[in-house]
Amino acid sequence: VILVDGKARKSLPATDRGLHYGDGVFTTLAVRDGKACWLDAHLERLRAGCHRLGIPAPEEVVLRRDVEAVLEGEGNAVVKLIITRGSGGRGYAPPEPVTPRRIALRYPLPDHPLAYAEQGVRLRIADARLAINPRLAGIKHLNRLEQVLARAEWDASATDIPEALMLDAKGRLIEGTMTNLFVAAEGVLMTPDLRECGVEGVMRRVIIDEVQAQGMAIQIQELYPDILATVDELFVANSVNGIWPVIACGEYRYHPGRLTRRLQQATGLCD
Numbered sequence: 001v002i003l004v005d006g007k008a009r010k011s012l013p014a015t016d017r018g019l020h021y022g023d024g025v026f027t028t029l030a031v032r033d034g035k036a037c038w039l040d041a042h043l044e045r046l047r048a049g050c051h052r053l054g055i056p057a058p059e060e061v062v063l064r065r066d067v068e069a070v071l072e073g074e075g076n077a078v079v080k081l082i083i084t085r086g087s088g089g090r091g092y093a094p095p096e097p098v099t100p101r102r103i104a105l106r107y108p109l110p111d112h113p114l115a116y117a118e119q120g121v122r123l124r125i126a127d128a129r130l131a132i133n134p135r136l137a138g139i140k141h142l143n144r145l146e147q148v149l150a151r152a153e154w155d156a157s158a159t160d161i162p163e164a165l166m167l168d169a170k171g172r173l174i175e176g177t178m179t180n181l182f183v184a185a186e187g188v189l190m191t192p193d194l195r196e197c198g199v200e201g202v203m204r205r206v207i208i209d210e211v212q213a214q215g216m217a218i219q220i221q222e223l224y225p226d227i228l229a230t231v232d233e234l235f236v237a238n239s240v241n242g243i244w245p246v247i248a249c250g251e252y253r254y255h256p257g258r259l260t261r262r263l264q265q266a267t268g269l270c271d
Protein backbone atom coordinates (compact mmCIF):
# COMPACT_ATOMS: atom_id res chain seq x y z
CA VAL A 1 0.00 0.00 0.00
CA ILE A 2 1.43 3.39 -0.99
CA LEU A 3 0.09 6.88 -0.31
CA VAL A 4 1.47 9.99 -1.99
CA ASP A 5 0.36 13.17 -0.23
CA GLY A 6 -2.27 11.11 1.51
CA LYS A 7 -3.79 9.57 -1.63
CA ALA A 8 -3.44 5.99 -2.88
CA ARG A 9 -0.94 6.11 -5.75
CA LYS A 10 1.43 3.73 -7.49
CA SER A 11 3.77 6.40 -8.87
CA LEU A 12 5.08 9.92 -8.37
CA PRO A 13 6.26 12.64 -10.71
CA ALA A 14 9.65 11.98 -12.33
CA THR A 15 10.59 15.54 -11.32
CA ASP A 16 10.70 14.68 -7.60
CA ARG A 17 13.92 15.93 -6.01
CA GLY A 18 14.05 12.88 -3.75
CA LEU A 19 14.81 10.88 -6.89
CA HIS A 20 17.14 13.44 -8.48
CA TYR A 21 19.22 14.42 -5.44
CA GLY A 22 18.14 12.34 -2.46
CA ASP A 23 16.68 15.66 -1.36
CA GLY A 24 14.59 14.57 1.59
CA VAL A 25 14.35 12.47 4.73
CA PHE A 26 12.69 9.22 5.76
CA THR A 27 12.00 6.99 8.69
CA THR A 28 10.98 3.37 9.07
CA LEU A 29 8.89 2.28 12.04
CA ALA A 30 7.28 -0.89 13.32
CA VAL A 31 3.60 -1.24 14.11
CA ARG A 32 2.89 -4.03 16.59
CA ASP A 33 -0.53 -5.04 17.91
CA GLY A 34 -1.98 -1.83 16.52
CA LYS A 35 0.61 0.46 18.12
CA ALA A 36 3.02 2.56 16.03
CA CYS A 37 6.18 2.03 18.09
CA TRP A 38 8.08 5.15 19.21
CA LEU A 39 6.07 7.19 16.70
CA ASP A 40 6.71 10.49 18.53
CA ALA A 41 10.48 9.98 18.25
CA HIS A 42 10.23 9.04 14.55
CA LEU A 43 8.18 12.17 13.82
CA GLU A 44 10.60 14.31 15.80
CA ARG A 45 13.58 12.98 13.81
CA LEU A 46 11.71 13.68 10.54
CA ARG A 47 10.99 17.22 11.73
CA ALA A 48 14.61 17.78 12.78
CA GLY A 49 15.84 16.36 9.44
CA CYS A 50 13.53 18.66 7.45
CA HIS A 51 14.70 21.61 9.54
CA ARG A 52 18.37 20.78 8.86
CA LEU A 53 17.72 20.56 5.10
CA GLY A 54 15.50 23.65 5.02
CA ILE A 55 12.45 21.66 3.89
CA PRO A 56 9.18 22.95 5.38
CA ALA A 57 8.13 20.01 7.56
CA PRO A 58 4.59 18.70 7.03
CA GLU A 59 2.34 19.10 10.10
CA GLU A 60 2.74 16.29 12.60
CA VAL A 61 -1.01 15.65 12.59
CA VAL A 62 -0.86 15.10 8.81
CA LEU A 63 1.95 12.55 9.16
CA ARG A 64 0.05 10.74 11.92
CA ARG A 65 -2.96 10.61 9.59
CA ASP A 66 -0.76 9.13 6.84
CA VAL A 67 0.39 6.38 9.22
CA GLU A 68 -3.20 5.56 10.17
CA ALA A 69 -4.37 5.63 6.56
CA VAL A 70 -1.60 3.49 5.10
CA LEU A 71 -2.18 0.86 7.79
CA GLU A 72 -5.82 0.36 6.69
CA GLY A 73 -6.44 -1.27 10.07
CA GLU A 74 -3.45 -3.65 9.78
CA GLY A 75 -2.08 -4.13 13.31
CA ASN A 76 1.38 -5.50 12.48
CA ALA A 77 3.46 -3.86 9.78
CA VAL A 78 6.41 -1.71 8.91
CA VAL A 79 5.56 1.84 7.82
CA LYS A 80 8.05 3.94 5.91
CA LEU A 81 7.49 7.69 5.75
CA ILE A 82 9.40 9.74 3.17
CA ILE A 83 9.37 13.52 2.88
CA THR A 84 11.02 15.07 -0.19
CA ARG A 85 11.51 18.68 -1.21
CA GLY A 86 8.90 17.92 -3.87
CA SER A 87 9.24 18.58 -7.58
CA GLY A 88 11.70 20.99 -9.13
CA GLY A 89 13.25 21.95 -12.44
CA ARG A 90 16.68 20.92 -13.68
CA GLY A 91 19.49 22.09 -11.40
CA TYR A 92 20.21 21.99 -7.69
CA ALA A 93 18.67 25.29 -6.65
CA PRO A 94 15.67 24.59 -4.41
CA PRO A 95 12.36 25.53 -6.05
CA GLU A 96 10.53 28.61 -4.79
CA PRO A 97 8.15 28.03 -3.16
CA VAL A 98 8.83 24.49 -1.93
CA THR A 99 5.89 22.10 -1.84
CA PRO A 100 7.18 19.07 0.07
CA ARG A 101 5.88 15.67 -0.96
CA ARG A 102 4.88 12.93 1.53
CA ILE A 103 5.10 9.25 0.70
CA ALA A 104 3.85 6.58 3.09
CA LEU A 105 4.44 2.89 2.39
CA ARG A 106 3.34 -0.23 4.24
CA TYR A 107 5.35 -3.47 4.31
CA PRO A 108 5.07 -6.70 6.31
CA LEU A 109 7.17 -6.91 9.49
CA PRO A 110 10.56 -8.50 8.67
CA ASP A 111 10.74 -12.24 9.33
CA HIS A 112 14.19 -12.33 10.92
CA PRO A 113 14.78 -15.53 12.87
CA LEU A 114 13.93 -15.15 16.57
CA ALA A 115 17.41 -16.53 17.16
CA TYR A 116 18.90 -13.17 16.16
CA ALA A 117 17.47 -11.55 19.29
CA GLU A 118 17.74 -14.64 21.49
CA GLN A 119 21.07 -16.21 20.57
CA GLY A 120 22.68 -13.28 18.80
CA VAL A 121 24.06 -12.46 15.37
CA ARG A 122 27.35 -12.66 13.52
CA LEU A 123 28.59 -9.47 11.89
CA ARG A 124 31.12 -8.58 9.25
CA ILE A 125 33.00 -5.34 8.73
CA ALA A 126 32.06 -3.57 5.50
CA ASP A 127 34.73 -2.41 3.07
CA ALA A 128 32.61 0.62 2.10
CA ARG A 129 33.33 3.63 4.33
CA LEU A 130 31.11 6.45 5.56
CA ALA A 131 32.09 9.96 4.46
CA ILE A 132 32.63 12.67 7.06
CA ASN A 133 29.83 15.22 6.78
CA PRO A 134 28.83 17.06 9.96
CA ARG A 135 26.07 18.96 8.13
CA LEU A 136 24.25 15.73 7.31
CA ALA A 137 25.34 13.64 10.30
CA GLY A 138 22.61 12.28 12.53
CA ILE A 139 19.60 12.82 10.27
CA LYS A 140 18.03 10.08 8.19
CA HIS A 141 18.31 11.74 4.78
CA LEU A 142 17.59 9.95 1.53
CA ASN A 143 21.23 9.63 0.38
CA ARG A 144 21.96 6.04 1.39
CA LEU A 145 24.42 4.91 -1.29
CA GLU A 146 27.07 4.11 1.32
CA GLN A 147 24.70 1.62 2.94
CA VAL A 148 23.61 0.27 -0.45
CA LEU A 149 27.25 -0.42 -1.40
CA ALA A 150 28.01 -1.96 1.99
CA ARG A 151 24.91 -4.15 1.85
CA ALA A 152 25.81 -5.38 -1.65
CA GLU A 153 29.15 -6.73 -0.39
CA TRP A 154 27.76 -10.00 0.95
CA ASP A 155 24.88 -12.45 0.68
CA ALA A 156 23.15 -12.43 4.07
CA SER A 157 21.06 -15.56 3.51
CA ALA A 158 24.04 -17.63 2.32
CA THR A 159 26.26 -16.57 5.22
CA ASP A 160 23.69 -16.07 8.00
CA ILE A 161 25.33 -12.72 8.68
CA PRO A 162 22.50 -10.18 8.87
CA GLU A 163 24.50 -7.04 9.44
CA ALA A 164 27.85 -5.34 8.80
CA LEU A 165 29.60 -2.65 10.80
CA MET A 166 30.76 0.44 8.96
CA LEU A 167 33.84 2.57 9.58
CA ASP A 168 34.13 6.18 8.55
CA ALA A 169 36.83 7.73 6.37
CA LYS A 170 38.98 8.24 9.50
CA GLY A 171 38.75 4.55 10.37
CA ARG A 172 36.38 4.96 13.32
CA LEU A 173 33.56 2.50 14.07
CA ILE A 174 30.28 4.33 13.43
CA GLU A 175 27.27 2.01 13.08
CA GLY A 176 25.81 -0.94 11.23
CA THR A 177 24.30 -0.62 7.74
CA MET A 178 20.82 -0.47 9.35
CA THR A 179 21.57 -0.35 13.07
CA ASN A 180 23.44 1.61 15.72
CA LEU A 181 26.27 0.03 17.65
CA PHE A 182 26.83 -0.35 21.39
CA VAL A 183 29.76 -1.98 23.17
CA ALA A 184 30.41 -2.64 26.86
CA ALA A 185 33.70 -3.15 28.66
CA GLU A 186 33.95 -3.71 32.41
CA GLY A 187 30.35 -2.63 32.89
CA VAL A 188 30.71 0.64 30.97
CA LEU A 189 28.46 1.06 27.97
CA MET A 190 29.77 3.01 24.97
CA THR A 191 28.32 4.06 21.65
CA PRO A 192 29.99 5.94 18.78
CA ASP A 193 29.87 9.71 18.58
CA LEU A 194 27.76 10.58 15.50
CA ARG A 195 28.64 14.25 15.09
CA GLU A 196 30.55 13.66 11.83
CA CYS A 197 28.53 10.85 10.24
CA GLY A 198 25.97 8.15 10.95
CA VAL A 199 22.25 8.12 11.71
CA GLU A 200 20.98 8.92 15.19
CA GLY A 201 18.61 5.99 15.53
CA VAL A 202 15.35 6.20 17.43
CA MET A 203 16.35 2.96 19.20
CA ARG A 204 19.75 4.44 20.08
CA ARG A 205 17.91 7.32 21.82
CA VAL A 206 15.57 4.86 23.59
CA ILE A 207 18.56 2.85 24.82
CA ILE A 208 20.52 5.91 25.98
CA ASP A 209 17.46 7.21 27.87
CA GLU A 210 16.88 3.80 29.46
CA VAL A 211 20.50 3.45 30.55
CA GLN A 212 20.40 6.90 32.12
CA ALA A 213 17.02 6.25 33.76
CA GLN A 214 18.60 3.19 35.39
CA GLY A 215 21.30 5.46 36.80
CA MET A 216 24.04 3.96 34.66
CA ALA A 217 26.61 5.85 32.66
CA ILE A 218 26.95 5.74 28.90
CA GLN A 219 29.91 7.12 27.07
CA ILE A 220 29.31 8.64 23.64
CA GLN A 221 32.77 8.67 22.17
CA GLU A 222 35.11 7.90 19.28
CA LEU A 223 35.52 4.13 18.94
CA TYR A 224 38.16 2.41 16.80
CA PRO A 225 38.01 -1.20 15.57
CA ASP A 226 40.76 -2.30 17.98
CA ILE A 227 38.19 -1.97 20.77
CA LEU A 228 36.50 -5.10 19.33
CA ALA A 229 39.36 -7.15 20.80
CA THR A 230 38.74 -5.93 24.33
CA VAL A 231 34.97 -5.46 24.81
CA ASP A 232 32.87 -7.99 26.78
CA GLU A 233 29.54 -7.26 25.11
CA LEU A 234 28.50 -5.91 21.76
CA PHE A 235 25.03 -5.30 20.38
CA VAL A 236 23.36 -3.60 17.43
CA ALA A 237 19.90 -2.05 17.53
CA ASN A 238 17.25 -0.42 15.43
CA SER A 239 13.66 0.50 16.02
CA VAL A 240 12.19 -2.28 13.88
CA ASN A 241 14.26 -5.22 15.16
CA GLY A 242 15.12 -4.06 18.68
CA ILE A 243 18.43 -5.20 20.15
CA TRP A 244 20.49 -8.01 18.60
CA PRO A 245 23.36 -9.30 20.75
CA VAL A 246 26.51 -9.88 18.69
CA ILE A 247 28.24 -13.26 19.03
CA ALA A 248 30.89 -12.79 16.38
CA CYS A 249 32.48 -9.93 14.50
CA GLY A 250 35.31 -10.84 12.16
CA GLU A 251 37.77 -12.93 14.18
CA TYR A 252 36.29 -11.99 17.60
CA ARG A 253 33.72 -13.98 19.60
CA TYR A 254 31.30 -12.72 22.27
CA HIS A 255 28.47 -13.92 24.52
CA PRO A 256 25.23 -12.02 24.99
CA GLY A 257 25.99 -10.38 28.35
CA ARG A 258 23.97 -9.23 31.35
CA LEU A 259 23.85 -5.62 30.21
CA THR A 260 22.58 -6.59 26.76
CA ARG A 261 19.89 -8.85 28.23
CA ARG A 262 18.81 -6.19 30.71
CA LEU A 263 18.43 -3.59 27.96
CA GLN A 264 16.59 -6.04 25.69
CA GLN A 265 14.08 -6.59 28.49
CA ALA A 266 13.79 -2.95 29.46
CA THR A 267 13.28 -1.58 25.94
CA GLY A 268 11.34 -4.42 24.25
CA LEU A 269 10.16 -4.10 20.65
CA CYS A 270 7.63 -1.30 21.19
CA ASP A 271 7.14 1.60 23.61
Ligand SMILES: Cc1ncc(COP(=O)(O)O)c(C=O)c1O
Nearest residue numbers: 177178179199201202203238239
Ligand atom coordinates in the same frame (compact mmCIF):
# COMPACT_ATOMS: atom_id res chain seq x y z
C1 LIG B 1 22.17 3.76 8.62
C2 LIG B 1 21.26 3.50 9.77
N1 LIG B 1 21.68 3.72 11.03
C3 LIG B 1 20.89 3.49 12.10
C4 LIG B 1 19.59 3.00 11.95
C5 LIG B 1 18.73 2.76 13.16
O1 LIG B 1 17.67 3.69 13.20
P1 LIG B 1 16.34 3.50 14.04
O2 LIG B 1 16.75 3.09 15.44
O3 LIG B 1 15.71 4.83 14.01
O4 LIG B 1 15.53 2.43 13.40
C6 LIG B 1 19.11 2.77 10.66
C7 LIG B 1 17.74 2.26 10.46
O5 LIG B 1 17.38 1.79 9.42
C8 LIG B 1 19.95 3.03 9.55
O6 LIG B 1 19.53 2.83 8.28
